[in-house]
Amino acid sequence: MEGNMQQSLQPQQLLLQPLRQNRRHAKPSRAMTAPVRAGLVLPKNLIGIHSGVFVGDWKPQDAERAIKGAKEAGYDLIELNLSVPEEVDAGLTKELLDKYDLKAAGSLGLSQATDISSSDEEVRQAGIKLLTGAIEALNTAGGQHFVGVNFGAMDKYRKPLTAEQWKTCAKSLKEVAKKAADYGINYGLEVVNRYETNILNTSYQARALIDDVGMDNVTIHLDTYHMNIEENSMEQAIKDAEDKLGYIHIGESHRGYLGTGSVNFEGLFRALAETGYEGPLTFESFSSVVVSPSLSTTLCVWRDLWEDPDDLAIKAHKFVESNWAAAYQLYARPKAWTKPT
Incomplete structure (x- = not known):
């Protein structure tokens, strides 16, 4: 975010609280209740936010709807669905991103x-x-992060x-990662x-695969939804x-709405702060209210977990911003920090 966090947040806001109650939602996550340190420089x-929160397609009117909606909700970046790159007018997208002063990622x-x-x-x-077409479209749009299941089929293997x-995957990744580089x-x-x-x-x-690929621009993209299923803990995955x-x-x-499920966001933000994470924090949510032909069936989006994209986006931004700021103030260490003996 671009330096506005310190002015907009008050200490009482820096709590990991649910942002919407609904009878369909589970109990909220644990709260960060420790006091914040005043005057600490906040992270940037x-x-x-994923474009799928706002739109399912990327026609000109959809592109402006999503980019404008992301900006008005307070976001710095929008993640574009590049599953069918030829359907994305990258030049127009760049114009709209410039118009609303927003950055882009692609997946x-x-x-x-x-x-x-x-x-x-x-x-x-x-x-x-x-993948090459998607990378070229993202470059035209001015994006710097190409993420997602871009190493194999997003499908259930038997x-x-x-x-x-594994060997073929590493070989292929080296080819496409060079193009991205x-x-x-x-x-x-x-x-x-x-x-x-x-x-x-x-x-x-992922770390092991990156070592075999051997390209400096290949990084790890973690997702709390998946981490909650597969990892021993948020902290261990980040470590x-x-x-x-x-x-x-x-x-x-x-x-659905952040803070109303079972994800340990407290552990996530604490570990990110302790390790000095500097990359994007992108909200992702899906509902059958917004249908994407290339995503909805693949991701098995069968339920309406929310109905108002703008309400969802605004509350998700507040949740991420406030809890990341709180964790950063509580747990961040200077880069030169060493454990006392």
Whole structure:
């Protein structure tokens, strides 16, 4: 965010509280109740939101609706759905981003037909072509973070990962990551649950794959929704990522209003503060109220977890901003900090 957090937040606001009560929602997460330290410089991480909160398509009117909505809700960044890059007018998107003073990231999930970990060379090349097109569109739009399930099919595999699949995946990633590096784009591998990939289910696995790829611009993209399913803890996942953590999705266990599910946001924000995380914090939520042909069925969005995108966006921004500020003030350490002996 761009320096407005310190002015807009009061100490009593810096509490991890649910932002909407609803009979369908679970009990709220635990609260941060310790006092904040006055006068501490607050972090400047970009707070982002997925475009799917506002729109399902990216026609000109949809693009402006989403970008304007993100800006009015207080966000610094909007994450574009680049699953079908040819349907995204990247030039127009750049104009709108400039108009509303917003930054962009891009994401997608590969399919079985574009799986770059596949032993079928025709499928692998189709995936590389899709990823290259998405990276080029993001570059035109001015984005610097390309994330998502961009290393294999976002689908339920019926067999465990093979050594050949891992090797092919690393080989393919090196090819597409070089293209991203030419544009100065960070290539973030999203760690997702076992029902959406058999390649990367934990932060530890992502670190290992990055080591095999050997490209400096390949980073780890963690998502609280998936971490809540697969990781031992939020803290351990962040520790395992070490300095390769480059992007965070903030989502609730049911993908609705933040603070009303089972995700341990207190542990998440504390660990991010302690490790000095400087990347984007992007809110992601899905409801059948906003239908995306390329996402809704893939992500199994069958329920209406919210009805008003603007209300959801505003409250999610307040939740992320206030709790990140609180954690930063409580737990952040100077980069030169060393443990006392």
